[in-house]
Amino acid sequence: MFAFIARNRTLLGYLAALSGPISATILLIPFREAVNSTIIALAFLLVVLFVATFFGSRTALVSSCLSVIFFNFYFLPPYHTLRIDDPRNWMALFAFFVVAITVGQLSATAKRRAEEAERLFDELQEAFERASHAEALKRSEKLKSALLDAVTHDLRTPLTSIKAAITTLIEEQESRQIKLHPEGRREFFDVINEETDRLNNFIQGMVELAKIEAGALNVRKNWGSVQDMIDSAVKRAEKLIGSRHIIVDNERDLPSFFVDSRSLSEVVYTLLDNAVKYSPADSAIRMSARLADAGMIEIAVEDQGRGIPPGMREKVFSKFFRTESEEIHTTSSGLGLGLAIARGIVESQGGKIWIADGNDGFTTRVAFLIPVGDDEI
């Protein structure tokens, strides 16, 4: 029905413009002796107002004119003539005429303006949404390309050493322009070997991180002993340790916990690896495990290295971070993706991991909490 109204708006408007005053007249004629002509005039005005609001100014004009005629003919003595005897009624009629026209035009204009304002508001809102969407898209594109740059930099760096080393060796073979000492030659072989491993580790790390982020990490939980898990990590880290010594300081009678032991062992290994990398030879590394409150086990690795400044302690857990100059660097320079992966693993098992100052002569303490898992059974 509304569609019908919309399509035939003008037609309906004129219909209303005509029928309005007619209806008003028919309704009011029985009362014309009893009621003041002011009331009659106001009634007609109401009709004009109605027509103006819903059907616009032109129809309001028609309605106004018709109202004036009917008001005169049916309601101003002598009735049923257009003659008006009382000069005061001339004034009234004239005033009515002016007011009717004015009211009609004003309300039509007001309605039109309101509609326009609403339309403009909608357009503005749409434009704003489009702009902020485009802005967000641009920012995410910029971020993506900056991340991509950071990753390709980390992939190209080992390749650079490898390429430079191998082409030197090839040149020695082919051109005889240079002659390398055995130690010199050996150094190129070592670099190629080490950098290949580095490249592989980096790729491996990226894949693991991608899995963590996609939630595709296969978490297989089993009841296991905290001691065993730590022992396997320490054993794996044996060859890294060198001249440092590891102190294992676990609480006695730790409960078994329901976790993915393999990946947690990986986390402990990473923490040990970092501790070794950043602490001097002959220093101590302390591993501890204890029961914390709320059904959690806390495992910590402490070292005597240079320490991590408080401002960096959150950043080192993300795979990329921003420097003050807003450049993006991968955390791989030095720490590798290990901590990012560690966090991913720990959090996927309901725990949390953080860095704090060490105690008792240790500078850095990296600790994580893992739920014992009683409530999962």
Next chain:
Amino acid sequence: MEPKKILVIDDEPQITRVLKSSLIAHRYDVRTAADGDSGLDLFRDFHPDLVITDLSMPEMNGIEVCRQIRGISEVPIIVLSVRGEERTKVEALDAGADDYVTKPFGIDELLARIRAAFRRAPDDKRGAQMETGDFIVDLEAHRAYVKSTELHLTPKEFELLTYLVRNHSKVLTHRALLSAVWGDNFTEQTEYLRVFLGNLRKKIEQDPSNPRYILTEPWVGYRFNPSE
């Protein structure tokens, strides 16, 4: 003959390790630095004949290193860049670097750039006559020859050729070329450059569509190769 001294600045220890060993095997005297600041200190003590610096280093980046070295010396600088970093490369060249090598690179490519840098005569040879490769440019008589054939060049073409010959074998950015020949107000008009170099190619190249002398360095500029 005294071996030439090279300073290598790169924050990646494996890269400096390899470059040092390889360049020493090629009979250069090499020192290395792991960042811009210590690189500049070493520059002042070591007085190298050539500097190789990485572009993307945390803290002081390669461009700043170029700027600072250029501020105190005319020594040739080669930058190590990554493919796709065209804008940084151009910035480095405009900041004073002479040439670039893209990582990863074969050692032969780096060595060729080093040799070219050493071959370029210092600017005190601004004599009346320049002879390089297949080209002779007689500044007094205002004549130019390629392989003993005289070239008929317009004044601007002559200026352009002179600049190319004087700065042969190294990469020249659009901005550097435009600034040298048309002045600093025209450094955006790469169209001019293309048209003039196109005309120059027609006059000096055997096969203008396969240029051997005026080589294009995509996105960066051009390189003038004085012998075929």
